[in-house]
Amino acid sequence: MSSPSTPARGRPPRLDRARTVQxxxxxxxxxxxxxxxxxxxAEAMGVQAGALYRHFATKQDLLTAMAERMMDGVTEAAAQTRGGDWTERLAxxxxxxxxxxxxxxxGARVFAGTHATGASVLGFADAVMGVLRExxxxxxxxxxxxxxxTNFTVGHTLEEQAALPWGDADPAGPAALADAVADGTYPHLxxxxxxxxxxxxxRLFEFGVGLLLEGLRARR
Structure with a gap:
């Protein structure tokens, strides 16, 4: 006899938010x-598509939950530099x-445009603001x-992931740019x-973050 938490033999596992997001x-x-x-x-979970809407009213709701899950542990990982100055902690x-x-x-496409209010996303945002206020x-x-x-980081990562092997970017992009400026019309490029x-x-990301931190330092 199966327990309430164990599905009967031959039946799909019980649907829940955590397993759905994973x-x-x-x-x-x-x-x-x-x-x-x-x-x-739904097919991957062995359920009817309608069953998913008990937990997520729309696909956007699902993406928001996925964004929250992706942020698990981010603040803790950054806390390794807790003893550094405020710019090191922000970086x-x-x-x-x-x-x-x-x-x-x-991942950046999933995160962009979501407005998660879970502990992981809010914890990250609060940590950033805490460093700045201190x-x-x-x-x-x-x-x-x-x-x-945040917007710089997400935007940078969007472009970075588009250039990865699994992205949709044209792998000949750098060569195409080189050809486009080779006639001297755009000497600075x-x-x-x-x-x-x-x-x-x-390196590009570090340069951008460095510029932001230098600007904040000057403003302070």
């Missing part, structure tokens, strides 16, 4: 965001966010800096080609 993330890694549909998710939080988004295929920034400036740092076509996204 299965959706697994499908995301295998096939990407464009292929993640409620129908395919660590930005790097931890990028790493969380890169850990999932199309550094002397008023709450309004800290909030705006939170948006700026031609001069910057080594940086513009570099695949060193970590």
């Amino acid at each position: 299965t959706a993330l697994d499908l995301l890694d295998r096939s990407g965001l464009d292929a993640l549909t409620m129908r395919r998710l 660590a939080l930005a790097h931890a966010l990028r790493a969380a988004l890169l850990a999932r295929r199309d 550094a002397g920034f008023p709450a309004e400036d800290a909030a705006r800096a939170l948006y700026t740092l 031609e001069a910057g080609l080594p940086a513009l076509t570099s695949a060193d996204f970590t």
Whole structure:
């Protein structure tokens, strides 16, 4: 005889939010965001598509829950630099966010546009604002800096993931850019080609975060 928490033999496991989100993330890694549909998710879980709507009214609700799950542990990972100054702590939080988004295929696309209010997302946001307020920034400036740092990180990672092997970006993009500026019409772009076509996204990210932190330091 099966217990209430154990499905009877031959029946699919009980549907719950946690398992649904995990299965959706697994499908995301295998096939990407464009292929993640409620129908395919239901098939992977062995249930009717309508059953999913008991937990998620829309696909956007599902994406929001996925974004929240992706942020699990981000604040804790960044806390390793707790003893550093405020700029080092902010940089660590930005790097931890990028790493969380890169850990999932199309992670930045999933995260962009969601408005999760779970403990992981709010904990990250509160940590960023806490660092800034402790550094002397008023709450309004800290909030705006939170948006700026988060938007840069998500936007950068969107472009980074588009250039990954599983992305939709044209792999000939760097060569196409080089050909487009080779006739001398755009001399400044031609001069910057080594940086513009570099695949060193970590260096590019660090440069951008550094600019943001220098601006915040000057404002402070």
